[in-house]
Amino acid sequence: MLQLDALEIAQGGFRLAADLTVAPGITAIIGPSGAGKSTLLAAIGGFVAPRSGRILWDGRDIGELPPGKRPVSTLFQDQNLFPHLDAFRNVGLGLSPSLKLTAKDLERIRAVLARVGLEGMGGRKPAELSGGQQSRVALARALVRDRPVVLLDEPFAALGPALRAEMLDLVARTLGGRTVLMVTHDPADAARIAGQAIVLEEGRAAPPAETRALLADPPPGLRAYLGS
Amino acid sequence: MARAGAGIAALVAAQILVPLGAVLVRAGGGSGLGPADWAAIRFTVLQAGLSAALSVALAVPVARALARRRFFGRGLLITLLGAPFILPSIVAIIGLLAVFGRSGLLNRGLEALGLPGLTIYGLHGVVLAHVFFNMPLAIRLILQGWLAIPAERFRLAAALGMGPREIGRWLERPMLREVLPGAAMVIFLICLTSFAVALTLGGGPRATTVELAIYQAFRFDFDLGRAAVLAIVQLALTGLAAAAALGVARMPGFGGGLDRVVERWDVGGRAARVADALSIGAAALFLLLPLALVAGGGLAGMTALGASVARAAAVSLSLALASVALVVALALPLALAVQTWPGKAGRAMEAIGHAGIAASPLVIGTGLFLLVFPVADPQRLAMPVTALVNALMGLPFALRVLVPAVAGVESAHGRLATALGMTGWARLRWLLLPRLRRPLGFAAGLTAALSMGDLGVIALFADGDTATLPLQVYRLMAGYRMAEAASAALLLLLLSLALFWAFDRGGRTDAAT
Numbered sequence: 001m002l003q004l005d006a007l008e009i010a011q012g013g014f015r016l017a018a019d020l021t022v023a024p025g026i027t028a029i030i031g032p033s034g035a036g037k038s039t040l041l042a043a044i045g046g047f048v049a050p051r052s053g054r055i056l057w058d059g060r061d062i063g064e065l066p067p068g069k070r071p072v073s074t075l076f077q078d079q080n081l082f083p084h085l086d087a088f089r090n091v092g093l094g095l096s097p098s099l100k101l102t103a104k105d106l107e108r109i110r111a112v113l114a115r116v117g118l119e120g121m122g123g124r125k126p127a128e129l130s131g132g133q134q135s136r137v138a139l140a141r142a143l144v145r146d147r148p149v150v151l152l153d154e155p156f157a158a159l160g161p162a163l164r165a166e167m168l169d170l171v172a173r174t175l176g177g178r179t180v181l182m183v184t185h186d187p188a189d190a191a192r193i194a195g196q197a198i199v200l201e202e203g204r205a206a207p208p209a210e211t212r213a214l215l216a217d218p219p220p221g222l223r224a225y226l227g228s
Numbered sequence: 229m230a231r232a233g234a235g236i237a238a239l240v241a242a243q244i245l246v247p248l249g250a251v252l253v254r255a256g257g258g259s260g261l262g263p264a265d266w267a268a269i270r271f272t273v274l275q276a277g278l279s280a281a282l283s284v285a286l287a288v289p290v291a292r293a294l295a296r297r298r299f300f301g302r303g304l305l306i307t308l309l310g311a312p313f314i315l316p317s318i319v320a321i322i323g324l325l326a327v328f329g330r331s332g333l334l335n336r337g338l339e340a341l342g343l344p345g346l347t348i349y350g351l352h353g354v355v356l357a358h359v360f361f362n363m364p365l366a367i368r369l370i371l372q373g374w375l376a377i378p379a380e381r382f383r384l385a386a387a388l389g390m391g392p393r394e395i396g397r398w399l400e401r402p403m404l405r406e407v408l409p410g411a412a413m414v415i416f417l418i419c420l421t422s423f424a425v426a427l428t429l430g431g432g433p434r435a436t437t438v439e440l441a442i443y444q445a446f447r448f449d450f451d452l453g454r455a456a457v458l459a460i461v462q463l464a465l466t467g468l469a470a471a472a473a474l475g476v477a478r479m480p481g482f483g484g485g486l487d488r489v490v491e492r493w494d495v496g497g498r499a500a501r502v503a504d505a506l507s508i509g510a511a512a513l514f515l516l517l518p519l520a521l522v523a524g525g526g527l528a529g530m531t532a533l534g535a536s537v538a539r540a541a542a543v544s545l546s547l548a549l550a551s552v553a554l555v556v557a558l559a560l561p562l563a564l565a566v567q568t569w570p571g572k573a574g575r576a577m578e579a580i581g582h583a584g585i586a587a588s589p590l591v592i593g594t595g596l597f598l599l600v601f602p603v604a605d606p607q608r609l610a611m612p613v614t615a616l617v618n619a620l621m622g623l624p625f626a627l628r629v630l631v632p633a634v635a636g637v638e639s640a641h642g643r644l645a646t647a648l649g650m651t652g653w654a655r656l657r658w659l660l661l662p663r664l665r666r667p668l669g670f671a672a673g674l675t676a677a678l679s680m681g682d683l684g685v686i687a688l689f690a691d692g693d694t695a696t697l698p699l700q701v702y703r704l705m706a707g708y709r710m711a712e713a714a715s716a717a718l719l720l721l722l723l724s725l726a727l728f729w730a731f732d733r734g735g736r737t738d739a740a741t
Contacts, residue, residue, distance in 0.1 A: 045647060047643060068646060068647060068649020068650070068651070074647050076643065079640055084662040093648050094648065097648050097654045098653065098654035099654070
């Protein structure tokens, strides 16, 4: 279980408080831009130091760990792949940060590339892949890294609607059993794969609630954001 | 790696400060300044001031013409304006002699017309050579200023019906007031420490610079105390000038972006057109003719070059490679450390790396000589000392290329590398080195070319048998073997360009994109 215990993030004039527990499965994070969706993920991923409070995984405080040591994988909005390394090595970095790969590792990378639909494309560099294929490589790396928490900071935002839906379904299929936090500004994305959603408004992250119920009867702040 | 950078900053500081300390200690026992020393100080400041003023004044019309005209070969010409930076000074001097020397084109022309000849030696020769080296730099700096004026301003000026005079008053002169002092200060600083030009074209009681006087105190009088006193004087001069330059100047960048042409509506007149064509044509002729003459004059004798030239070329090549290795070993950890510790610590380390600009090679060389002399024969250490000093002189330029490059890589990909736990060697091997190949290749190329063409500290240390290629060219010139000198100079030019090209190219081939 991922637990944010009296967490408070402050950056310049910006404030965000969160005191909640996230159950396994996919949880969407919804809120107006500037509400701190990405900042919340950055705090969990280890890129922003919270002002106070704790981040717990299975009861253990992970707030002091460097980003690479946390039980967390992040898919950023952009720059998820190193442009000078081919897809195979980009995935391999998820197994070993120094790319010391065993025969077993190589087999695993091949298998996971096949699983995300990139069989035989391991030798291509990011520039030789389409936007959707690049997203698949990043997803494949999150899969081999095998961390229990996965943070998606709108990694598919640059894709067209059909491709994005396809990627979301792939996420649900491959990562559905883990604790996935997914930032989105599109309620349809949340409704598509996220059972629960956390709403950010007025500097506070509300505890997760069922996505369908939230969207059917949104609280006032979310209603204003959705414009319905 | 970053922690190694802090150690390297300390090492670089020591490599500069310890020799300076040795100079200070020794100078304490030396006598005061004599009339000859004061004459050297006056001449140094005079020639640097004249060179800076002339370079900048001549550069203004050329930069203006380049900013507002489109013509075939414009991009190539602007690229060539960057070339004097990696051009060995002795090569340029040979070229200038071929034009302005005793039996050069100019004097032969004057002779044919029955007019008295001119001499290139003395103040005007030193200034001429310095203008040759630095006018291109001034043109690039001023061109940057022109291109930094937003195109919309010129459009607005045209809409308001302004002519060239009003545009000059409201747009161009304010820009020049900002850019010119900085450009002039940078060039003044460069001319204070230039050695090869003073050595070949200056000399005598009326045309000796402080740098040259240090050399003479060594070579002719072997008066180490006087050399140390002069080194202190030189350090004070360059330190003052560097402080002043930092105050007013942006150091010139290597970046591109000079290929834009400013759209203008006020310069269609025939007079302006002719003036621009003349400015560009005269500048190109002044800069290219000496080089063309080196190439033409040296070519015939290339195959007949003696064994001493070949030996000197081999020495210079190995020195250049050693300097490159040293610079890369110093600059890369320093650049990483500057990135790791932003704020004061990083800035201090970067400043240390740049100290080579203010401390002249001969001053550092004097200090090293003083340190080595009591314990070993300095001539036997000529090669390591030269490689070290060349590396210290190349370090500022390597840092200017690498520091922003490291910052760029970290800002684009650092977050992902951190998220994946890539630290230390893994980060270097799989992120930084692949992405820094181009800037590293460029920095290595610059260092190699600078080291290849350097005629400075080696002149202090070398005995009669060993020589670098520039020193060998100088010795041939001094022995009036001009044809051989021209061929050796051409070889030097080709080797310098080839080294720069090879490193720069090596960084580009298969480089990460």
